[in-house]
Amino acid sequence: MKYLTEYRDPELVDKYLREIEKATTRPWALMEFCGGQTHSLVKNGLVNMLPDKIRLVHGPGCPVCVTPLGVIDQALQLAFKKGVILCSFGDMLRVPGTEKSLLQARAEGAGVRFFYSPMEAVQLAKDNPDKEVVFFAVGFETTAPANALSVLHAQQYGLNNYSLLTSHVLVPPAMRAILEDEDSHIDGFLGAGNVCSVMGLEEYEPIVEDYHIPIVVTGFEPVDLLQGILMLVAQLEKGVARLENQYSRVVPYEGNPAARAVIWQVFEPTHQEWRGIGIIPGSGLKMRPAFAGYDANVKFSLAPRAIPDSQECIAGEVLRGHKKPPDCPHFGKKCTPLNPLGAPMVSSEGACAAYYHLMGEV
Amino acid sequence: MCLAIPGKIRSIEQADGLIRRAKVVFGSIVKEAYLDMIPQAREGDYVLVHAGVAINLVNEEEALKTFAHLEQYGGLEDLLPEKTANGGR
Numbered sequence: 001m002k003y004l005t006e007y008r009d010p011e012l013v014d015k016y017l018r019e020i021e022k023a024t025t026r027p028w029a030l031m032e033f034c035g036g037q038t039h040s041l042v043k044n045g046l047v048n049m050l051p052d053k054i055r056l057v058h059g060p061g062c063p064v065c066v067t068p069l070g071v072i073d074q075a076l077q078l079a080f081k082k083g084v085i086l087c088s089f090g091d092m093l094r095v096p097g098t099e100k101s102l103l104q105a106r107a108e109g110a111g112v113r114f115f116y117s118p119m120e121a122v123q124l125a126k127d128n129p130d131k132e133v134v135f136f137a138v139g140f141e142t143t144a145p146a147n148a149l150s151v152l153h154a155q156q157y158g159l160n161n162y163s164l165l166t167s168h169v170l171v172p173p174a175m176r177a178i179l180e181d182e183d184s185h186i187d188g189f190l191g192a193g194n195v196c197s198v199m200g201l202e203e204y205e206p207i208v209e210d211y212h213i214p215i216v217v218t219g220f221e222p223v224d225l226l227q228g229i230l231m232l233v234a235q236l237e238k239g240v241a242r243l244e245n246q247y248s249r250v251v252p253y254e255g256n257p258a259a260r261a262v263i264w265q266v267f268e269p270t271h272q273e274w275r276g277i278g279i280i281p282g283s284g285l286k287m288r289p290a291f292a293g294y295d296a297n298v299k300f301s302l303a304p305r306a307i308p309d310s311q312e313c314i315a316g317e318v319l320r321g322h323k324k325p326p327d328c329p330h331f332g333k334k335c336t337p338l339n340p341l342g343a344p345m346v347s348s349e350g351a352c353a354a355y356y357h358l359m360g361e362v
Numbered sequence: 363m364c365l366a367i368p369g370k371i372r373s374i375e376q377a378d379g380l381i382r383r384a385k386v387v388f389g390s391i392v393k394e395a396y397l398d399m400i401p402q403a404r405e406g407d408y409v410l411v412h413a414g415v416a417i418n419l420v421n422e423e424e425a426l427k428t429f430a431h432l433e434q435y436g437g438l439e440d441l442l443p444e445k446t447a448n449g450g451r
């Protein structure tokens with residue numbers, strides 16, 4: 001297993017593993033919410049190094065994976081529209097829509113561009129006043145400031161040919177939905193550090209209280225993740241439930257209020273469909289009516305499209321933490337990163353892709 | 363796509379009107395990042411950058427540590443232009 005020798009702090013990793021082992025007397029199911037954390041846990045082999053009593057359940061925290069099929073089809077529809085350039089993050093490239101992906105659409109001549117930042121799409125709109133530029137704005141709270149800011153910049157530049165097709169998701173309502181789900185028995189959450197860098201920690205306090213569940217906001221490195229797990233186990237073994245910040249050296253309790261102000265200036269909460277999971281109340285962001293001119297849904301009169309997911313892919317169960325990717329009959333066979341049946345096989349933050357790449361490295 | 367990557371502000375320019383944009387150095391890669399969310403940022407500061415926007419300040423030691431980690435584990439692919447060109451992998 002080549003990854004074991006690659007840690008920068010092998011002793012520290014060992015030390016935490018031993019401490020977790022020592023602290024754990026009962027079985028605990030812990031969910032790391034964020035796909036970046038799943039990726040790190042799987043890639044670094046930590047999933048196999050923890051004591052058997054610790055069951056890691058991978059959360060739905062991959063925005064690419066939970067973007068609904070119907071919205072991807074809307075993006076495809078716009079991409080094939082004359083005079084429209086549909087832009088998004090590179091991760092959205094291969095996500096399968098009902099019939100094709102954006103990558104296939106581009107090969108067929110549709111107007112599709114991929115950018116690192118929505119700001120590049122604003123520039124494209126500025127340079128091409130005769131084109132309609134639509135940014136397919138997916139993401140969690142970490143990405144919402146950039147997407148919102150692109151609209152404010154477009155407004156400052158006086159552009160009327162830039163708009164967002166939004167499919168934004170929020171962590172706290174999804175945590176609540178997971179806790180309400182009778183089939184998932186989660187004892188503690190590792191919270192997503194990057195999300196809290198923007199949102200702060202305050203909004204997690206009521207979840208800890210309402211469900212008496214510990215949440216530890218955690219970073220992405222092996223040592224961070226192990227320390228977060230240890231902090232969760234310590235609380236659980238003592239029977240307490242608190243909000244703790246393992247990542248305080250990066251994430252201030254208050255997050256970034258200026259970034260939140262930009263989010264709430266442009267967006268408001270909405271009921272959001274999560275691919276494979278369904279609608280979670282208040283778990284998404286849509287554009288405020290004041291920004292209707294920058295809302296692709298309004299601009300192009302897009303009809304809502306609820307499209308059922310493929311029967312073959314069990315992504316819903318994987319995203320809810322009921323099953324692990326290798327439990328899927330298509331995993332690594334009919335479904336691979338180059339030929340994904342479902343979205344969790346597409347993004348490197350998707351659980352199925354993370355497990356697939358791990359198998360390649362062992 | 364959710365990772366925020368720490369980098370050092372090399373220079374700040376007034377892009378258009380009131381919009382401030384920085385050149386941020388990530389190892390050997392230089393990218394532009396908008397500073398609207400951290401108006402207090404100065405040259406030499408370390409910032410967490412996500413999708414072309416600086417989302418928060420971060421101290422130097424932490425920035426260097428996190429960056430080294432991302433570099434080691436392939437967390438920098440979002441920054442690379444080839445990602446767009448060759449379709450993401």
Ligand code: SF4
Pocket residue numbers: 312313314315318325328329330331332335336340341342343344345352
């Ligand atoms: S392996 Fe493929 S088909 Fe199976 S759940 Fe994951 S994405 Fe869906």
